[in-house]
Amino acid sequence: MKEAMIIFQPSGRRGKVPLGETLLEASRRLGVDIESLCGEKMLCGKCRVRIEEGGENLTEFQQEEGKFIPPAERREGLRLACAARIRGDVLVFVPEESRVSNQVIRKAATKRRIKVDPAVKLYSLTLKQASIGDPLGDFERLTQALEKRYGLKHMTLDLEVLRSLGTILRKGNWQITASVWNDREVIRIRPGKVTNAYGLAIDIGTTTVAAYLCDLVSGEVLSTHSLMNPQVTYGEDVMSRITYHMMHPDDGLRKLSQAIVETLNSLVVSIVEETDLTADDIEDMTIVGNTAMHHILLQINPAYVATAPFPPAIHHSIDVKARDIGIRINPSSYIHVLPIEAGFVGADNVGVLIAEEPHKKGNISLIIDIGTNGELVLGNKERLISSSCATGPALEGAQLIFGMRAAPGAIERVTIDPQTHEVNFKVIGRDEWSQYSRPEEIKAKGICGSGVLDILAELYRCGIILKSGAFSKNQRSNRYRISQEDDQPEFVIAWKEETSIGRDITISLKDIRQIQLAKGAIYTGCKLMMRRMGINRVDRVILAGAFGSYVDPERALIMGMIPDCDLSKVYSVGNAAGDGARIALLNRNKRIEADRIAKKVEYLELTAEQEFQTEFMYSLQLPHMRDRFPHLEGIVPDDILNQ
């Protein structure tokens, strides 16, 4: 017997899988989504499952599993799905907290004024029909007319276009419309006079992929669709996906790449179905994404991006035929992948730059783009410095005991009453805040990134924690307690009755330390960049990124995630990376500008800076409050304000 029958509950999915696979691999094969944030390295503990029957048919409990499964739970049959390998039939129960939920997509297109001058333009022509006295070839007849009528010189045709050229010329009775890419190559010919053309701007985030269908003539956004990045099943963050590739040298990269290509194709299908277009009507595409997403999409080995000195395979933007990477739009079309600044500052950041244009301003901008990774840019028209900070997955809800992605049931907003320490929170998927809901209606499941930051800021503002992050001795509610499990202090955000998991959702000292590490990383990055530039104050702070956009600027200041700045000069700009992709789609000069900036930005490797350690240790503290928030006087007790 070389296969075993595996059944997953509560979904009931079942099937034969080869012996030797882990339960996690088996779950993927059978279409069961189990969380895995670390890329199957027994590091995140998110893939805990309970073995109902057949525990003896699994490989032995490993030491690493013990970190996430205390002895009591071990006796109940809990295992890490990535650690247990199959030797025979098993019945597995996947607890709610280990299931992957459908993430809430937070990448709407922002309103921006964009000058419409796309790379793909339409040219209508009426050609002279071929005759015995004028038997010129179809290609030359077309290109000579394009030159004569529109001044387009040295034009080429994609082979796919050449294949149908003769037929379409005659079908259109020698009147046609040519779609021309960058005044250089004809990528589509349609019979008759046509005036519509479309393109897709794509933002490949580590967690979310967003697609914006744009009218290349009017510049309008016609439709927005997003999907989870399916690579999430191979690892939550960039590093674990690169590790997956390195541990599966035969086909890891191909699998990761195919996963994203299929998602892009699904997005194309959804969009053309919705808008009554055909896939051939999508004649241009721009893509942004961090360096790892960029490399994986193009099947470029991303291993060296993960190792010092982290050089990317290429900085320059790439124009690649859609068909060469398997993307099913108009087959002759190009995909423009924006340039990369450095191994950890990718095309997504370049997208932010061409959207926010710090390089065109005299005053100093600080751009903080926090998605799954943190990318920072500081500067003005004179000089730009970028860096990348390892925020860790805490801001994405990982590594925290009750952390989760921004999915229905996630606590996304929290306020705490300074007097009573009572908590009021809001979960994704419900409009009512908890204090206006009956407990059993709320069904909180965990805490997502924006909730995490709210909690830290509120705990500090209310004096529940101190400048150091430690819990204050002076507690006012029964929400503060010592955990029975690990003897650590914790604070209850949602009571058992308000959850769908049957347990109090808490924030522990350990969790707070994780958030401090994350916010400290960002703050340190900003500080070191400012030092490199010789400044100690910035003129404006721009918060961008799927996550950055949901941070409350005041709270970001309260917790010391960003350097001091006039609160009115802190902007939240939404998915600026996606906007950059859209700008590059609609304006070809912006593509050239993007290459120029990407080349100009100096990359600062933070960990190589002498002051990094000291600065980072200092940045973990929460900032002195009275100096920063004089307007909190009267609202917040004096002892706290004086911290």
Next chain:
Amino acid sequence: MKEAMIIFQPSGRRGKVPLGETLLEASRRLGVDIESLCGEKMLCGKCRVRIEEGGENLTEFQQEEGKFIPPAERREGLRLACAARIRGDVLVFVPEESRVSNQVIRKAATKRRIKVDPAVKLYSLTLKQASIGDPLGDFERLTQALEKRYGLKHMTLDLEVLRSLGTILRKGNWQITASVWNDREVIRIRPGKVTNAYGLAIDIGTTTVAAYLCDLVSGEVLSTHSLMNPQVTYGEDVMSRITYHMMHPDDGLRKLSQAIVETLNSLVVSIVEETDLTADDIEDMTIVGNTAMHHILLQINPAYVATAPFPPAIHHSIDVKARDIGIRINPSSYIHVLPIEAGFVGADNVGVLIAEEPHKKGNISLIIDIGTNGELVLGNKERLISSSCATGPALEGAQLIFGMRAAPGAIERVTIDPQTHEVNFKVIGRDEWSQYSRPEEIKAKGICGSGVLDILAELYRCGIILKSGAFSKNQRSNRYRISQEDDQPEFVIAWKEETSIGRDITISLKDIRQIQLAKGAIYTGCKLMMRRMGINRVDRVILAGAFGSYVDPERALIMGMIPDCDLSKVYSVGNAAGDGARIALLNRNKRIEADRIAKKVEYLELTAEQEFQTEFMYSLQLPHMRDRFPHLEGIVPDDILNQ
């Protein structure tokens, strides 16, 4: 029952085939090669088969079949395989004359001096290793070094190369060799310092495909391979293949194209096996072929090339990625397809031009390239005129009763004794001429193109036929007779005992008419071009092409196939088209020259010329002999010489 069992004898191949297919389609499906020169249009009569059993399981005998199958043979069960459709089980016998033989390939590479300056060149480099202080991306590191060391600017990399760049840089310890295409794009990276590079020059003839493996460094031809053009099963000549495409709009073109692409891939495999290279080592490829072969290879609709005014889809040369047309060499490599002059004067003729260079000479060259089609060029550095003449398939051995391709058993050389009218001939595959052989050893099967021309010239030289082509009354041997079958005069070339088909091989008056049409077409073309150019004598005549090379210059003059010219100025240059492909492979400036000439050549559509009819009628006659061949006095009887 929707299938029937078909058995082909004598091969014994058998299998189920769908009802409704013709026997010819069934033969292809079962791997039985039956001749078909007309593209299944019941026009050539070459696919005659004998039904041994199950004649009632075929569709009815058609009127068109009667042209090739007289009543007596019809009673014996003969059918045209392209006409008879299957309705049930059938046992078929394929007579020897209907079987496709392996053709003898006559396309050796000619010795020519070629200046070696290929499109693909090697550049070795040692790069500075990436470091924290210098984390520049791999692509930029490489291209900056190429610019600094070799002055190569604005370099791009094919995506396939970019994918492996990081790994190879590190494998070679930052020493690498880049293969650069046209100083523009890196198409391969190898670790270390490498000094070898190879390319393939390809000549796609209507009947034969030849491949020349060249060393891109030394320019040497390392290996030559050829194969039949597999499209022959879809039709012997260009027109019948285009017809096949038009009658099978769904997949006809794809099938024709795949057939040739597979053959090119087979040639690559044979060549790399022989030379211990890998397919990746083939880094460049040039292709010549007539316009139809060009379009079909690239899957460009060839329908319009077959209809007046015969415009090609494109004149200009094409650089296409090997992978885009499914050719398995180094995947990033380009294939350079040479330009086209006109619908019937293709890239093969351009190949001849860059090999023979009439455009660089002051005196007038007449180039006659006879393959399956006839392509003519006349001119010098001032002016070049091209035209194409419909020689018909007679010169390829088709349409003659005993015509066949140049395969073993084909009569290829013939001399006739002027006194006795005794025939001496040589068949392909045997060194001894017939007069030195025992009859049963000879095994003649038919007459191929060069044999056909020999026969016409010899019949005329010996007075067996007159200036008009008609048989003389004055016959001296029993080889001359009136056919019992059709009451037409004929002349026996090989007696029954000397053949493998058990019948006398003869040349009939009808055959002679066919050859006259062919030679007259060429002569008319030459004359009309000369008239257009305002000259009445040419300085040199160049005979090229698989067939042209085998024509004896003196006999070509005797039969009036070419205009008057000093015999010492008539050259046979072999496969000049293939040489042109090789020249373009080894010298990139010749590619530019080819585009320039292809554009410069004026195409003369012969059939549109007013004088065409008169000139053609006149040209059918054989020329006055004494004026042309005074040296034949004494050898040839006076009455003949005075014709």
